[in-house]
Amino acid sequence: MTNPTRIAPDTFTAAPALIALDWGTTSLRAYLYDAHGALLATRSRAAGVMHVPAGGARAFDAAFEDACGDWLDRAPGVPVLAAGMVGSAQGWREAPYVEAPAGVDALVAGIVTIESARGATVSIVPGVIAAGELPDVMRGEETQIVGALDEASSIGADHSGLLIGLPGTHAKWAWVKRGLVERFQTFMTGELFGALRDHTILGRTMRPPEAPDRAAFLRGVSVARGAQRAGLLATIFSTRTLGLTGRLAPQAQGDYLSGLLIGHELNALDTMLAERGVSLANQPLLLIGDDVLCARYAAALHAFGCPHARVVADATERGLWRIASRAGLVRADSAPVCAD
């Protein structure tokens, strides 16, 4: 696989070979690649699945045309691949989940296609479901994980297993073995933080900090780590009581609560790993996501004795390219016809 890099210098002269879409709940990102996997252009739209007006296929078609119409005019017949919530039951067309363990071959086998109004064939990557008493699901993260796998060797991970964290609104931790997503778990950490801050008593005494308060964040991580068995419900109220007793400034309370929640997430992760005989301490792992948030997780992981977190850049666009290659939508040695 060729790693796509940001915007090739010959942006407007190279032949487009692939349009790929990271089409999630809140936004749509579009990537245009040349035949070598270099990015020619990227775009972002607010037309996430939850923002596409009711109206089904027609509304998705309009959002697709708005984002990529001129690219398609220029390169008719260029293949299109999409991943994320666009393949959910609320999306453009449902691409049923494939069951874990699943790797790139299972994802390719599960691709569904839809023809757009102008006749473009859009291939949609399925999500992954982990069956069991408490099922779990992902859509979009499977593509990012595929995009990160090349980094496994760089952190010394072997075939016995690789841990990948995807911090965010719904943080996920995945255990990958021989290229297959074997098991994963969703933590509603980001969304829970927002709900607690904006809609409970904890937010009432908080004030925004001038700069992120690293010490308060790490204090929250440490408190959570020391309260693994007591759990989250028994500790979050301390955000308020430490404030009431003058031991946590209003400007520090947000970062403290963030540390508490991420600390409890890592407690749970540590428990899950222990069940398979692995310890979080000294575990090599990859992080995928927003840089600032990944840095926060890396600091929390360090407090858990795990200093080996490596942040993977451009996992989404690399994963989309890799899945398109495996699906035969692109071949590095043959560029599609370009209309320009």
Add this chain to the structure above:
Amino acid sequence: MTNPTRIAPDTFTAAPALIALDWGTTSLRAYLYDAHGALLATRSRAAGVMHVPAGGARAFDAAFEDACGDWLDRAPGVPVLAAGMVGSAQGWREAPYVEAPAGVDALVAGIVTIESARGATVSIVPGVIAAGELPDVMRGEETQIVGALDEASSIGADHSGLLIGLPGTHAKWAWVKRGLVERFQTFMTGELFGALRDHTILGRTMRPPEAPDRAAFLRGVSVARGAQRAGLLATIFSTRTLGLTGRLAPQAQGDYLSGLLIGHELNALDTMLAERGVSLANQPLLLIGDDVLCARYAAALHAFGCPHARVVADATERGLWRIASRAGLVRADSAPVCAD
């Protein structure tokens, strides 16, 4: 102590001996007692501390007059006792917390008074603080606990300790020994449930049930109990994924989530008890609070092997009376002068 009972038959002829106020964050309840501790009248107002308009003492005075002015007209000089958030820093006058372990004597010693505009002396019961690395606080619940202590012998609790649960927005569990609140813990269970239902993705697929779904609630309790170590963050997303996979109806998702949260609260309680060599299983305990919510907790406790929860009625009004008696504000053998 005479147990107050609801509204004596001679409501308008007996001499008022005490006005007591349960003045919390969202509402104000006023109780009028005769000299034997029987209730002559009760009233409720929406004038909770958070609803009293800014303006400090004058606004509290107006709310007090609105609730109790005619009672005071009729019985000038009748003593007034208040408990709850009215004694907080945001209240009428701050009654600083007394430190746990604390019983009725410490509460009486911590009473502060304020004179109302008409010259009535209002005695305010302090809250209790449990000091430590993570402090915890209560205001109002200490009075309910005092009111429930007479029930201790009825459940076979001895001097070694009594467990009292106070379900609600901010649920509390207290360990009481020889009449002293020794340790307690706040769980933001009720408020967290509301925030998750109303302000996260979990609420989007929920539909209100026609009647409470006991089976779904107990399923949530059971899942939480089986995930003690994984914790809350690792299980709440199952509300959505069980729905996505057709294994939890939209109408059942609210009760399932409620069971999950209460189950995790009981996990934490069990851990706290284990630290003092006590098991939740077969532990006799008292519950104070809303009947429907207490029944929900009793069912969850039963699933944890604890079938001995006893719901205490009228704990607030009994506690207020008992503190007033101990403070010398009322004496059963001497009724105050009544203006009628």
